[in-house]
Ligand code: SF4
């Protein structure tokens with residue numbers, strides 16, 4: 001049986017489950033947040049997992065797909081108690097929840113895990129350093145906190161700014177913030193204070209196109225993104241232009257680059273993820289970053305890669321293989 | 329010449345017709361008409377260096393060829409590149425996990441087939457989309473009960489058309505749409521022209537009033553550029569399957585199970601036959617596999633992968649593979665005829 005750990009509104013999970021259903025393959029879905037939302041019981045030995053009415057027979061689970069789970073602050077528990085609790089208590093409870101969710105692999109140590117919470121948070125700087133060890137080209141990268149230093153760098157390189165931590169959406173009262181990759185200009189520098197919060201600054205690569213590659217156990221499903229025609233998306237294609245969408249087309253990476261990237265993924269202990277690259281006008285490929293649990297739909301759909309079915313089949317294959325292993 | 333090769337973006341696919349061709353842009357949902365000579369350059373000489381292409385035409389048309397291709401670059405259908413091998417074509421296989429992708433159920437005032445019974449069976453097949461056509465004017469209560477049937481079902485889209493009645497107010501219908509978010513569109517047909525509300529009076533996009541009288545299944549099967557669909561799903565499905573009937577199941581207003589309500593052939597009555605059994609039958613699936621490439625005239629038409637097919641109303645009833653009767657396009661002359669059908 002396949003276990004899927006995810007938020008309830010994950011569209012990719014829905015689609016993979018459609019394929020599993022088509023094969024009549026047993027599968028359960030669990031949002032770890034239910035562990036705090038509902039009466040739950042978990043025993044490490046003998047292995048048991050009960051969440052509300054759901055009793056998950058963990059001994060029957062041989063493959064697990066780990067997607068993003070809900071945050072503590074999404075929970076009803078938090079909603080009900082946030083006024084009563086002091087900030088520190090919230091932080092502590094949130095960490096407790098994360099630790100439980102991240103501990104789920106302990107309950108299923110013999111199962112195959114497609115992505116795991118254990119190495120979900122990759123550090124961008126660490127990744128860049130390992131990428132270099134794998135002989136991948138990476139843009140010059142700095143952490144800067146003074147205007148003088150930034151001005152000096154700008155004389156040497158064109159520069160962009162990005163977040164060190166995951167550049168996911170931040171929820172604020174008025175809506176969402178996203179930290180887009182942004183270009184640094186003379187004007188930006190003039191607007192800055194003499195010192196500022198340490199920021200990740202990278203050499204801006206003049207690009208022919210961007211590449212996003214979905215990696216699954218040694219296989220690459222790559223896509224080129226042509227955003228150059230369009231000023232609005234030149235620095236970061238996520239700043240979407242709805243009138244004239246960028247071109248997203250299938251792409252074939254050179255095989256020596258694929259083997260370097262495979263090496264990188266292996267060193268990061270990631271069996272699945274989305275890799276961002278740039279093809280520079282100098283003809284070189286530059287590695288930018290990797291997201292362990294990418295929204296692969298944005299690659300799969302335009303390129304007709306059919307990744308939902310491929311992932312479903314992969315999970316089935318692994319579930320059967322690990323089940324066999326468990327019997328012997 | 330900037331680079332050696334011209335490459336079409338993989339989502340821009342040339343389709344050849346008898347007298348002209350199209351480039352179907354599956355990402356921007358549009359198409360461009362191009363002359364057949366350009367189709368030839370883009371397909372027969374695909375992947376060849378520009379100089380080789382020039383030589384094929386004995387260097388007589390270098391300037392024209394370059395102008396054509398520059399035009400395609402300007403319109404963002406393609407680009408010049410030194411590495412055409414890095415840009416594979418789009419795989420045009422259609423993938424879909426559902427044994428039935430959409431259902432069509434008709435009603436008139438005399439209909440007796442109970443919807444819950446049908447919905448239950450479709451739910452067991454995980455059918456994601458359903459269209460309900462009321463040829464008459466149902467009451468608000470009927471509409472409400474109908475939508476209620478879909479609560480807690482896995483349907484992702486419910487579309488309805490219903491006849492106009494002065495008892496159905498915009499406010500009521502709007503409230504209905506809010507209450508049932510699965511309702512993706514509600515079209516009120518046979519609306520007297522003086523009662524068609526101004527669009528500013530309607531606050532939700534999926535409610536439309538039309539004058540057209542859709543009081544029987546014979547209103548279906550119209551072919552027009554207005555109904556062309558240019559996207560990846562449609563285009564890939566149309567490569568091998570029927571663009572109207574593939575994985576569709578219908579229940580006509582008398583409760584007979586059919587590929588499409590307008591067809592005469594039925595596969596049993598909903599009272600006595602299970603939908604799952606019908607779907608499995610080869611005879612039922614036959615219509616699914618009639619692609620445009622098999623239909624006479626359509627197979628020579630540059631719109632064949634963006635145009636809905638119709639198998640119920642065909643130009644020559646003696647030939648199941650003749651083109652849709654309600655199409656007025658003649659791909660041999662590249663003209664839309666005003667009145668003649670055929
Ligand atoms: S086959 Fe023709 S009449 Fe039947 S549903 Fe399709 S378009 Fe309508």
Ligand code: SF4
Pocket residue numbers: 551620625626627629630631632635636651652655656657658659
């Ligand atoms: S000839 Fe066929 S494909 Fe062309 S417009 Fe008419 S119905 Fe559509």
